[in-house]
Amino acid sequence: MQVVVSEKDGIFICRVEGEIDINTAVQLKKAFDKLIREKRDKIVISMEKVSYIDSSGLATLVELLKNFRKYGARMKLAGLTAKVKSLFEITKLEKLFDILEKEEEAIKAF
Amino acid sequence: MDDREVIIKAEGIHKAFGENQILNGVDLEIYKGETFVIMGGSGCGKSTFLRHLTGALTPDKGRVSLLGKDLALLKEAEKEDVLKKIGMCFQSSALFDSMTVAGNISLPLREHTKLEGNVIDIVVKMKLELVGLRGFENLMPSQLSGGMKKRVGLARAIVMDPQVIFYDEPTAGLDPIVGGVIDKLILDLSKKLSITSVVVTHDMNSVFRIADRVAMLYKGRVVEVGTANQIKNTENELVRQFITGQPDGPISFMQTGDDYLESLTK
Numbered sequence: 578m579q580v581v582v583s584e585k586d587g588i589f590i591c592r593v594e595g596e597i598d599i600n601t602a603v604q605l606k607k608a609f610d611k612l613i614r615e616k617r618d619k620i621v622i623s624m625e626k627v628s629y630i631d632s633s634g635l636a637t638l639v640e641l642l643k644n645f646r647k648y649g650a651r652m653k654l655a656g657l658t659a660k661v662k663s664l665f666e667i668t669k670l671e672k673l674f675d676i677l678e679k680e681e682e683a684i685k686a687f
Numbered sequence: 688m689d690d691r692e693v694i695i696k697a698e699g700i701h702k703a704f705g706e707n708q709i710l711n712g713v714d715l716e717i718y719k720g721e722t723f724v725i726m727g728g729s730g731c732g733k734s735t736f737l738r739h740l741t742g743a744l745t746p747d748k749g750r751v752s753l754l755g756k757d758l759a760l761l762k763e764a765e766k767e768d769v770l771k772k773i774g775m776c777f778q779s780s781a782l783f784d785s786m787t788v789a790g791n792i793s794l795p796l797r798e799h800t801k802l803e804g805n806v807i808d809i810v811v812k813m814k815l816e817l818v819g820l821r822g823f824e825n826l827m828p829s830q831l832s833g834g835m836k837k838r839v840g841l842a843r844a845i846v847m848d849p850q851v852i853f854y855d856e857p858t859a860g861l862d863p864i865v866g867g868v869i870d871k872l873i874l875d876l877s878k879k880l881s882i883t884s885v886v887v888t889h890d891m892n893s894v895f896r897i898a899d900r901v902a903m904l905y906k907g908r909v910v911e912v913g914t915a916n917q918i919k920n921t922e923n924e925l926v927r928q929f930i931t932g933q934p935d936g937p938i939s940f941m942q943t944g945d946d947y948l949e950s951l952t953k
Protein backbone atom coordinates (compact mmCIF):
# COMPACT_ATOMS: atom_id res chain seq x y z
CA MET A 578 0.00 0.00 0.00
CA GLN A 579 1.19 3.53 -0.69
CA VAL A 580 -0.09 7.07 -0.35
CA VAL A 581 0.85 9.88 -2.74
CA VAL A 582 -0.03 13.38 -1.58
CA SER A 583 -0.42 16.36 -3.88
CA GLU A 584 -1.74 19.88 -3.27
CA LYS A 585 -3.97 22.15 -5.32
CA ASP A 586 -5.27 25.48 -4.04
CA GLY A 587 -4.91 24.44 -0.41
CA ILE A 588 -6.68 21.14 -0.94
CA PHE A 589 -4.59 18.06 -0.17
CA ILE A 590 -5.34 15.11 -2.39
CA CYS A 591 -4.10 11.83 -0.96
CA ARG A 592 -4.21 8.97 -3.43
CA VAL A 593 -4.08 5.59 -1.73
CA GLU A 594 -3.14 2.51 -3.68
CA GLY A 595 -3.22 -1.15 -2.67
CA GLU A 596 -4.78 -3.06 0.22
CA ILE A 597 -5.45 -1.45 3.55
CA ASP A 598 -5.25 -4.24 6.10
CA ILE A 599 -3.89 -5.07 9.50
CA ASN A 600 -0.32 -4.88 8.18
CA THR A 601 -0.61 -1.63 6.21
CA ALA A 602 -3.05 0.34 8.39
CA VAL A 603 -0.20 1.62 10.55
CA GLN A 604 1.53 3.00 7.43
CA LEU A 605 -1.70 4.64 6.33
CA LYS A 606 -1.94 6.53 9.60
CA LYS A 607 1.71 7.62 9.40
CA ALA A 608 1.22 8.97 5.89
CA PHE A 609 -1.16 11.57 7.33
CA ASP A 610 0.89 12.56 10.38
CA LYS A 611 2.53 15.47 8.58
CA LEU A 612 -0.74 16.91 7.28
CA ILE A 613 -2.18 16.75 10.78
CA ARG A 614 0.89 18.34 12.35
CA GLU A 615 0.73 21.18 9.83
CA LYS A 616 -2.99 21.52 10.50
CA ARG A 617 -3.97 21.20 6.83
CA ASP A 618 -7.72 21.62 6.73
CA LYS A 619 -8.96 20.40 3.34
CA ILE A 620 -8.30 16.71 2.74
CA VAL A 621 -9.44 14.37 -0.02
CA ILE A 622 -8.61 10.71 0.34
CA SER A 623 -8.86 9.19 -3.08
CA MET A 624 -9.49 5.45 -2.92
CA GLU A 625 -9.99 4.45 -6.54
CA LYS A 626 -7.01 2.11 -6.37
CA VAL A 627 -7.80 0.57 -3.00
CA SER A 628 -8.79 -3.01 -3.70
CA TYR A 629 -9.62 -4.03 -0.14
CA ILE A 630 -9.97 -2.51 3.29
CA ASP A 631 -10.35 -4.48 6.52
CA SER A 632 -11.64 -3.43 9.94
CA SER A 633 -8.32 -2.06 11.07
CA GLY A 634 -8.16 0.04 7.89
CA LEU A 635 -11.68 1.37 8.44
CA ALA A 636 -10.84 2.10 12.07
CA THR A 637 -7.74 3.98 10.93
CA LEU A 638 -9.89 6.18 8.67
CA VAL A 639 -12.19 6.86 11.62
CA GLU A 640 -9.18 7.80 13.73
CA LEU A 641 -7.94 10.14 10.97
CA LEU A 642 -11.36 11.74 10.78
CA LYS A 643 -11.28 12.33 14.55
CA ASN A 644 -7.82 13.88 14.28
CA PHE A 645 -8.87 16.21 11.46
CA ARG A 646 -12.07 17.22 13.18
CA LYS A 647 -10.17 18.22 16.31
CA TYR A 648 -8.91 21.35 14.58
CA GLY A 649 -11.86 21.85 12.29
CA ALA A 650 -10.39 20.29 9.15
CA ARG A 651 -12.67 18.60 6.64
CA MET A 652 -11.92 15.21 5.16
CA LYS A 653 -13.68 13.66 2.17
CA LEU A 654 -13.42 10.19 0.66
CA ALA A 655 -13.69 9.64 -3.07
CA GLY A 656 -13.62 6.91 -5.69
CA LEU A 657 -14.55 3.92 -3.57
CA THR A 658 -14.90 0.70 -5.55
CA ALA A 659 -18.16 -1.21 -5.08
CA LYS A 660 -16.49 -3.78 -2.88
CA VAL A 661 -14.87 -1.21 -0.61
CA LYS A 662 -18.13 0.72 -0.43
CA SER A 663 -20.00 -2.38 0.71
CA LEU A 664 -17.49 -2.78 3.54
CA PHE A 665 -18.33 0.74 4.71
CA GLU A 666 -22.01 -0.16 4.58
CA ILE A 667 -21.76 -3.41 6.53
CA THR A 668 -19.97 -1.64 9.34
CA LYS A 669 -22.48 1.24 9.15
CA LEU A 670 -19.66 3.72 8.60
CA GLU A 671 -20.85 5.16 5.31
CA LYS A 672 -22.88 7.82 7.12
CA LEU A 673 -19.93 8.92 9.23
CA PHE A 674 -17.86 9.92 6.22
CA ASP A 675 -18.39 12.43 3.48
CA ILE A 676 -18.17 10.07 0.51
CA LEU A 677 -18.18 11.29 -3.09
CA GLU A 678 -18.23 9.37 -6.32
CA LYS A 679 -15.25 11.05 -8.01
CA GLU A 680 -12.09 12.78 -6.86
CA GLU A 681 -12.96 15.95 -8.85
CA GLU A 682 -16.37 16.16 -7.18
CA ALA A 683 -14.72 15.96 -3.78
CA ILE A 684 -12.33 18.76 -4.70
CA LYS A 685 -15.17 20.94 -5.99
CA ALA A 686 -17.19 20.28 -2.86
CA PHE A 687 -14.88 22.39 -0.66
CA MET B 688 -20.44 -27.74 -7.23
CA ASP B 689 -17.16 -29.21 -8.42
CA ASP B 690 -15.75 -25.87 -9.44
CA ARG B 691 -15.96 -24.47 -5.93
CA GLU B 692 -12.75 -23.66 -4.15
CA VAL B 693 -11.91 -26.02 -1.30
CA ILE B 694 -10.65 -23.97 1.64
CA ILE B 695 -10.36 -26.77 4.22
CA LYS B 696 -9.60 -30.36 3.51
CA ALA B 697 -9.33 -33.22 6.00
CA GLU B 698 -8.07 -36.56 4.73
CA GLY B 699 -8.21 -39.77 6.73
CA ILE B 700 -7.93 -38.15 10.14
CA HIS B 701 -7.25 -40.68 12.89
CA LYS B 702 -6.93 -39.83 16.54
CA ALA B 703 -6.82 -41.91 19.68
CA PHE B 704 -6.51 -40.79 23.28
CA GLY B 705 -4.82 -43.74 24.92
CA GLU B 706 -6.93 -46.81 24.16
CA ASN B 707 -9.80 -44.69 23.04
CA GLN B 708 -10.00 -44.40 19.24
CA ILE B 709 -11.97 -41.17 18.75
CA LEU B 710 -11.50 -40.38 15.06
CA ASN B 711 -11.23 -43.25 12.64
CA GLY B 712 -10.57 -41.81 9.21
CA VAL B 713 -12.51 -38.59 8.84
CA ASP B 714 -12.62 -37.13 5.32
CA LEU B 715 -14.18 -33.75 4.61
CA GLU B 716 -13.94 -30.91 2.13
CA ILE B 717 -15.26 -27.49 3.00
CA TYR B 718 -15.82 -24.86 0.32
CA LYS B 719 -14.92 -21.22 0.47
CA GLY B 720 -17.79 -19.05 1.70
CA GLU B 721 -20.13 -21.83 2.80
CA THR B 722 -21.58 -22.46 6.23
CA PHE B 723 -20.72 -26.03 7.03
CA VAL B 724 -22.25 -27.79 10.03
CA ILE B 725 -20.76 -30.81 11.77
CA MET B 726 -23.23 -32.70 13.93
CA GLY B 727 -23.08 -35.87 15.97
CA GLY B 728 -23.79 -37.27 19.42
CA SER B 729 -22.21 -36.03 22.61
CA GLY B 730 -18.70 -37.33 22.98
CA CYS B 731 -18.42 -38.54 19.39
CA GLY B 732 -15.40 -36.36 18.77
CA LYS B 733 -16.74 -33.17 17.18
CA SER B 734 -14.65 -30.81 19.29
CA THR B 735 -11.67 -33.09 18.84
CA PHE B 736 -12.10 -32.98 15.07
CA LEU B 737 -12.47 -29.19 15.10
CA ARG B 738 -9.24 -28.91 17.02
CA HIS B 739 -7.51 -30.82 14.25
CA LEU B 740 -8.84 -28.36 11.66
CA THR B 741 -7.46 -25.42 13.64
CA GLY B 742 -4.08 -27.03 14.17
CA ALA B 743 -4.53 -27.33 17.94
CA LEU B 744 -4.22 -31.12 17.66
CA THR B 745 -2.10 -33.17 15.28
CA PRO B 746 -3.65 -36.32 13.81
CA ASP B 747 -2.08 -39.71 14.50
CA LYS B 748 -2.66 -40.41 10.81
CA GLY B 749 -4.07 -38.26 8.01
CA ARG B 750 -3.69 -34.67 6.84
CA VAL B 751 -5.38 -31.33 7.27
CA SER B 752 -5.02 -28.56 4.77
CA LEU B 753 -6.24 -25.13 5.75
CA LEU B 754 -6.35 -22.22 3.27
CA GLY B 755 -4.42 -24.39 0.85
CA LYS B 756 -1.61 -25.21 3.27
CA ASP B 757 -0.87 -28.64 4.70
CA LEU B 758 -0.60 -27.88 8.41
CA ALA B 759 1.89 -30.67 9.08
CA LEU B 760 4.37 -29.27 6.57
CA LEU B 761 4.44 -25.71 7.88
CA LYS B 762 7.18 -24.18 9.95
CA GLU B 763 6.06 -22.55 13.20
CA ALA B 764 6.06 -19.00 11.74
CA GLU B 765 4.18 -20.07 8.61
CA LYS B 766 1.61 -21.87 10.70
CA GLU B 767 1.13 -18.74 12.78
CA ASP B 768 0.47 -16.76 9.60
CA VAL B 769 -2.24 -19.20 8.54
CA LEU B 770 -3.77 -19.25 12.02
CA LYS B 771 -4.02 -15.45 12.02
CA LYS B 772 -6.51 -15.80 9.18
CA ILE B 773 -8.90 -17.99 11.14
CA GLY B 774 -11.09 -17.22 14.13
CA MET B 775 -12.22 -19.61 16.82
CA CYS B 776 -15.32 -19.48 19.02
CA PHE B 777 -14.90 -21.98 21.80
CA GLN B 778 -17.53 -24.21 23.37
CA SER B 779 -16.92 -22.46 26.67
CA SER B 780 -16.47 -18.80 25.76
CA ALA B 781 -12.89 -18.97 27.10
CA LEU B 782 -12.75 -15.31 28.08
CA PHE B 783 -10.09 -14.10 30.47
CA ASP B 784 -11.88 -13.30 33.72
CA SER B 785 -9.30 -10.73 34.73
CA MET B 786 -9.79 -8.65 31.58
CA THR B 787 -12.63 -6.36 30.55
CA VAL B 788 -14.73 -7.14 27.51
CA ALA B 789 -12.61 -4.71 25.47
CA GLY B 790 -9.42 -6.26 26.81
CA ASN B 791 -10.56 -9.71 25.78
CA ILE B 792 -11.65 -8.67 22.30
CA SER B 793 -8.56 -6.61 21.57
CA LEU B 794 -6.08 -9.21 22.79
CA PRO B 795 -5.25 -10.67 19.34
CA LEU B 796 -4.69 -7.17 17.96
CA ARG B 797 -2.43 -6.20 20.81
CA GLU B 798 -0.48 -9.43 20.50
CA HIS B 799 -0.15 -9.68 16.75
CA THR B 800 -0.23 -6.16 15.29
CA LYS B 801 1.38 -2.76 15.69
CA LEU B 802 -1.91 -0.86 15.56
CA GLU B 803 -2.08 2.07 17.94
CA GLY B 804 -4.38 2.03 20.95
CA ASN B 805 -6.88 4.53 19.56
CA VAL B 806 -7.37 2.49 16.40
CA ILE B 807 -7.71 -0.74 18.38
CA ASP B 808 -10.39 0.91 20.53
CA ILE B 809 -12.34 1.79 17.38
CA VAL B 810 -12.04 -1.76 16.00
CA VAL B 811 -13.37 -3.09 19.33
CA LYS B 812 -16.35 -0.71 19.10
CA MET B 813 -17.08 -1.85 15.54
CA LYS B 814 -17.03 -5.52 16.53
CA LEU B 815 -19.19 -4.95 19.61
CA GLU B 816 -21.73 -3.20 17.38
CA LEU B 817 -21.75 -6.21 15.04
CA VAL B 818 -22.56 -8.59 17.90
CA GLY B 819 -25.11 -6.22 19.41
CA LEU B 820 -23.17 -5.26 22.52
CA ARG B 821 -22.53 -1.56 22.03
CA GLY B 822 -21.27 0.11 25.18
CA PHE B 823 -20.17 -3.08 26.97
CA GLU B 824 -16.43 -2.39 26.66
CA ASN B 825 -15.70 -1.93 30.32
CA LEU B 826 -17.67 -4.77 31.86
CA MET B 827 -15.91 -7.82 33.27
CA PRO B 828 -16.87 -11.32 32.03
CA SER B 829 -18.34 -12.13 35.46
CA GLN B 830 -20.91 -9.39 34.87
CA LEU B 831 -22.21 -11.01 31.66
CA SER B 832 -24.82 -13.68 30.98
CA GLY B 833 -23.89 -16.83 29.06
CA GLY B 834 -25.31 -15.47 25.81
CA MET B 835 -23.42 -12.21 26.17
CA LYS B 836 -20.21 -14.11 26.83
CA LYS B 837 -20.75 -16.09 23.63
CA ARG B 838 -21.19 -12.86 21.73
CA VAL B 839 -18.03 -11.40 23.24
CA GLY B 840 -16.24 -14.60 22.23
CA LEU B 841 -17.60 -14.10 18.72
CA ALA B 842 -16.43 -10.48 18.65
CA ARG B 843 -12.98 -11.67 19.65
CA ALA B 844 -13.01 -14.37 16.97
CA ILE B 845 -13.67 -11.81 14.24
CA VAL B 846 -11.42 -9.03 15.49
CA MET B 847 -8.68 -9.85 12.95
CA ASP B 848 -11.18 -10.22 10.06
CA PRO B 849 -10.65 -13.96 9.58
CA GLN B 850 -11.40 -15.81 6.36
CA VAL B 851 -12.70 -18.81 8.28
CA ILE B 852 -14.49 -18.94 11.63
CA PHE B 853 -14.84 -22.14 13.63
CA TYR B 854 -17.69 -22.30 16.11
CA ASP B 855 -17.99 -25.02 18.73
CA GLU B 856 -21.60 -25.22 19.93
CA PRO B 857 -22.31 -21.51 19.58
CA THR B 858 -25.94 -21.81 20.74
CA ALA B 859 -25.63 -24.46 23.45
CA GLY B 860 -27.20 -23.40 26.71
CA LEU B 861 -28.87 -20.31 25.28
CA ASP B 862 -32.57 -19.53 25.18
CA PRO B 863 -34.14 -19.95 21.71
CA ILE B 864 -34.20 -16.24 21.02
CA VAL B 865 -30.57 -15.61 21.91
CA GLY B 866 -29.75 -18.78 19.98
CA GLY B 867 -31.56 -17.29 17.00
CA VAL B 868 -29.62 -14.06 17.40
CA ILE B 869 -26.33 -15.95 17.34
CA ASP B 870 -27.44 -17.90 14.25
CA LYS B 871 -28.32 -14.67 12.50
CA LEU B 872 -24.90 -13.29 13.37
CA ILE B 873 -23.21 -16.36 11.95
CA LEU B 874 -25.23 -15.97 8.76
CA ASP B 875 -24.60 -12.23 8.51
CA LEU B 876 -20.89 -12.70 8.86
CA SER B 877 -20.83 -15.45 6.24
CA LYS B 878 -23.04 -13.74 3.72
CA LYS B 879 -21.97 -10.12 4.13
CA LEU B 880 -18.28 -10.66 4.65
CA SER B 881 -18.03 -13.92 2.62
CA ILE B 882 -16.50 -15.68 5.59
CA THR B 883 -16.41 -19.47 5.61
CA SER B 884 -18.06 -20.85 8.73
CA VAL B 885 -17.56 -24.26 10.26
CA VAL B 886 -20.05 -24.91 13.01
CA VAL B 887 -20.24 -27.82 15.41
CA THR B 888 -23.68 -28.12 16.91
CA HIS B 889 -26.41 -30.52 17.87
CA ASP B 890 -29.04 -27.83 18.02
CA MET B 891 -31.27 -29.01 15.14
CA ASN B 892 -33.12 -25.71 14.81
CA SER B 893 -29.81 -24.04 14.37
CA VAL B 894 -28.54 -26.62 11.87
CA PHE B 895 -31.31 -25.99 9.39
CA ARG B 896 -31.27 -22.23 9.89
CA ILE B 897 -27.62 -21.77 9.06
CA ALA B 898 -26.25 -24.74 7.14
CA ASP B 899 -25.40 -24.80 3.47
CA ARG B 900 -24.06 -28.29 3.97
CA VAL B 901 -24.05 -30.72 6.87
CA ALA B 902 -21.89 -33.67 7.86
CA MET B 903 -22.73 -36.21 10.50
CA LEU B 904 -19.98 -37.76 12.56
CA TYR B 905 -20.58 -41.19 14.05
CA LYS B 906 -18.15 -43.70 15.50
CA GLY B 907 -15.16 -41.73 14.33
CA ARG B 908 -16.24 -41.29 10.72
CA VAL B 909 -18.40 -39.11 8.52
CA VAL B 910 -21.51 -41.20 7.85
CA GLU B 911 -23.22 -38.68 5.63
CA VAL B 912 -22.55 -35.30 4.09
CA GLY B 913 -24.92 -33.25 1.97
CA THR B 914 -26.85 -30.04 1.58
CA ALA B 915 -29.21 -29.09 4.38
CA ASN B 916 -32.11 -30.31 2.23
CA GLN B 917 -30.50 -33.62 1.42
CA ILE B 918 -29.88 -34.19 5.11
CA LYS B 919 -33.43 -33.25 6.02
CA ASN B 920 -34.75 -35.81 3.55
CA THR B 921 -32.12 -38.44 4.13
CA GLU B 922 -32.80 -42.15 4.02
CA ASN B 923 -29.88 -42.85 6.30
CA GLU B 924 -31.40 -44.28 9.49
CA LEU B 925 -28.60 -42.98 11.69
CA VAL B 926 -29.03 -39.44 10.47
CA ARG B 927 -32.82 -39.66 10.60
CA GLN B 928 -32.74 -40.82 14.19
CA PHE B 929 -30.36 -38.05 15.11
CA ILE B 930 -32.27 -35.18 13.55
CA THR B 931 -35.61 -36.35 14.89
CA GLY B 932 -34.23 -37.19 18.32
CA GLN B 933 -35.72 -40.69 18.57
CA PRO B 934 -34.40 -42.64 21.55
CA ASP B 935 -34.67 -45.93 19.63
CA GLY B 936 -32.90 -46.65 16.41
CA PRO B 937 -29.52 -47.68 15.09
CA ILE B 938 -27.79 -45.31 17.51
CA SER B 939 -27.99 -47.00 20.88
CA PHE B 940 -27.85 -44.76 23.87
CA MET B 941 -28.94 -47.27 26.48
CA GLN B 942 -26.35 -49.96 26.90
CA THR B 943 -27.85 -53.40 26.73
CA GLY B 944 -26.65 -56.65 28.18
CA ASP B 945 -26.13 -58.25 31.51
CA ASP B 946 -22.95 -56.46 32.42
CA TYR B 947 -24.92 -53.82 34.33
CA LEU B 948 -26.29 -56.28 36.82
CA GLU B 949 -22.97 -58.00 36.92
CA SER B 950 -21.21 -54.74 37.63
CA LEU B 951 -23.54 -54.08 40.58
CA THR B 952 -22.92 -57.39 42.26
CA LYS B 953 -19.28 -57.87 41.35
Ligand SMILES: Nc1ncnc2c1ncn2[C@@H]1O[C@H](COP(=O)(O)OP(=O)(O)OP(=O)(O)O)[C@@H](O)[C@H]1O
Nearest residue numbers: 704707709727728729730731732733734735736778
Ligand atom coordinates in the same frame (compact mmCIF):
# COMPACT_ATOMS: atom_id res chain seq x y z
N1 LIG C 1 -7.34 -34.26 25.58
C1 LIG C 1 -8.04 -35.40 25.75
N2 LIG C 1 -7.53 -36.47 26.40
C2 LIG C 1 -8.20 -37.61 26.53
N3 LIG C 1 -9.44 -37.80 26.05
C3 LIG C 1 -10.03 -36.80 25.39
C4 LIG C 1 -9.36 -35.55 25.21
N4 LIG C 1 -10.18 -34.73 24.51
C5 LIG C 1 -11.30 -35.45 24.27
N5 LIG C 1 -11.21 -36.68 24.79
C6 LIG C 1 -12.23 -37.74 24.69
O1 LIG C 1 -12.60 -37.84 23.34
C7 LIG C 1 -14.00 -38.07 23.21
C8 LIG C 1 -14.61 -37.03 22.30
O2 LIG C 1 -14.59 -35.75 22.94
P1 LIG C 1 -15.08 -34.44 22.23
O3 LIG C 1 -14.96 -33.34 23.19
O4 LIG C 1 -14.39 -34.30 20.93
O5 LIG C 1 -16.62 -34.80 21.97
P2 LIG C 1 -17.78 -33.89 21.39
O6 LIG C 1 -18.36 -34.62 20.23
O7 LIG C 1 -17.31 -32.51 21.16
O8 LIG C 1 -18.84 -33.93 22.57
P3 LIG C 1 -19.88 -32.81 23.10
O9 LIG C 1 -21.00 -32.82 22.13
O10 LIG C 1 -20.32 -33.32 24.42
O11 LIG C 1 -19.14 -31.51 23.16
C9 LIG C 1 -14.55 -38.09 24.62
O12 LIG C 1 -14.67 -39.43 25.00
C10 LIG C 1 -13.49 -37.41 25.46
O13 LIG C 1 -13.45 -37.93 26.73
Ligand SMILES: [Mg+2]
Nearest residue numbers: 733734735778
Ligand atom coordinates in the same frame (compact mmCIF):
# COMPACT_ATOMS: atom_id res chain seq x y z
MG1 LIG D 1 -17.70 -30.70 22.03
